[in-house]
Amino acid sequence: MKIKHLLSAADLSREDALAVLDTATEMAAMAGREVKKLPTLRGRTVVNLFYEDSTRTRISFEAAAKRLSADVINFSAKGSSVSKGESLKDTALTLQAMGADAVVIRHPAAGAPHRLAGWVDGSVLNAGDGTHEHPTQALLDAYTIRSRHGRIEGLKVAIVGDVLHSRVARSNVHLLHTLGAHVTLVAPPTLLPVGVHAWPADVSYDLDAVLPGVDVVMMLRVQRERMTDSFFPSEREYSRRYGLDLDRLRGLPSHAIVMHPGPMNRGVEISAEVADSTRSTIVEQVANGVSVRMAVLYLLLGGAP
């Protein structure tokens, strides 16, 4: 890959993105073997720097790095000098002094990975920054779509829910566009950014109008506190207008798949029946996450593609 850091899905060229997906396919094949480990990153150090609790993402990156034989250091904001008010810059200098080859960062402030990249020599991987981006989530989503549909080019993808606050939506819009999919964002107008018209995506306020034409529907988590800030009147109204239940599932083309980045609010944006249906790829997405993160670490730190 030509890039050193993975800060935004928008930084990925089509070639880079396809290289990640192809490499992830090879990594996934290895997961079926008895010894699930490659020596590629032996002697390299990967730091997981997590300023937000996200067990699922942290474990996924940890497993990915370990399967590539890297040394993994988990640096969580809780119980460390970070909680005593150490600045991101000082933490970065500490990691630098420890010889981190890659830092995987999850942070509540948008752009924190960009700042970090200016202070460390190693690669920085954005594992979710505020309401900005979560590029490896988009890569694993693209991988999942490709493994189910055999392609991404030309597919119609609906991304439904709290687009305004979603780092998953931002990364997916960029990446799916790069890979030739046609994206439609579906949300109440309050949960779309004012500048959304400049994104390479269509916008709709009407879920039922969009569903019959899609190949993929991606449901976003909607946080309950949005209700108290008047983004929508009530959880039930949100669910009625923008939730995916069995009735709406029947309106989808038979080949369409249902995705969710997790964690889900069952009964709000997605009903329990839909979450557990055969159309849902939610568990698959988690499994694919490890392969995709292995591929990213491998390409950023390891060999040439």
Add this chain to the structure above:
Amino acid sequence: MSVSKGYLLKGVRVLGGPATDLLLRDGIIAAVGRIGGATAKGAEVVDADGLVALPGLVDLHTHLREPGREDAETVESGSRAAALGGYTAVCAMANTSPVADSAGVVEQVWRLGREAGLVDVQPVGAVTVGLGGQRLAELGAMAESVAGVRMFSDDGNCVHDPRLMRRALEYVKAFDGVIAQHAEEPRLTQDAQMHEGVVSADLGLPGWPAVAEEAIIARDVLLAEHVGARLHVCHVSTAGSVEILRWAKRRGIRVTAEVTPHHLLLTDEWVRGRGELASPGLADQRIVGRAYDPVFKVNPPLRTQSDVDALREALVDGTIDAVATDHAPHALQDKECEWAYAKPGMLGLETALSIVVTTLLDALGWDGIAERMSRAPARIAGLTAAGHGQDPVKGAPANLTLVDPEARWTVDPTRLASRSRNTPYAGLELTGRVVATFLRGVPTVLDGKATR
């Protein structure tokens, strides 16, 4: 200090006019024209050939940080930065610690300014106690203090309560005061981090919508009209605000407005590290940066190119009366951090004139620059009687600055006189440089260097 016999400025172009000589003596401009040796006997000769003389610049909006944050700036360091920028008077904003909301604090700041002796430091008083927006500070006491405060502002905070704003506007009429409003509707800017638009959508930063500024300006001009008071609008940043001001002025409302150099030049695109410079004087220059660099975080935020264009037009046609720096020094650690945790604000005193010369000299001319950066701000702040904002003509107070209109220089944050480094212009090559500044006939800057 030895008694000065004055200064003879040879070959200077007053407001860009034909070359002449100025004799500064006893704090005034004692003679103008071809001045011979006899008249100027004993005066130190300054070769000012080709330099443009402007009335000393007046900044309506300066944060000097003292008392409270002397690590970021002091009255003295900020005064030096101001003198080097061509200023002879600055209005020191009230958001210090303690807040300048009493006669005691404004007198302290005023006295520190006199002691530094590099510019006249005119304290701005807080409108409300502790900038809390709840009850009026003792505005009359500040007005009657040695500092003689005439401008009041909760800058950084908006006086958002309409009832309180109305009372403040009315109350200061008793001593010809003016309320300088930081126009920001607080509910519409909760958690706001940058201009709300295409770039904020991409960067995932909560937006600061233009309407949050415009709604307050619209309300305040109507309040000013209703009670027949004077209103000054700080750091106007949007095209919509310009339209409201134009309407208000046509209607005869007593409103004045300022714009910062950064809002005349930079846009929100700079926040993602992709700033373009749309001025002929800056063509082919680009500052390549990384996204989310908090040196570009400022309040009100950098807007769009169409806002920049509207602000320039408004400054030229007089809808906006003055350029004000909103010089806002911050300690390194308050900018070397995540965007959301960084403090808003940029340095401005040492670059303001060069930014205006580089971008707007053709449109404004030297007389226009003198009007927008000296005469108008002096009138607004009530500093004309104190000798500011007067053109360098015979008999006028010798508060003036000499500018080399052709000099090009590159902004180097480490070489600024401010104690802080948060200039957004690092690496930019600007045109026009201050060579000398005189305060009551005494040089505060000579050969581009501060004299003290």
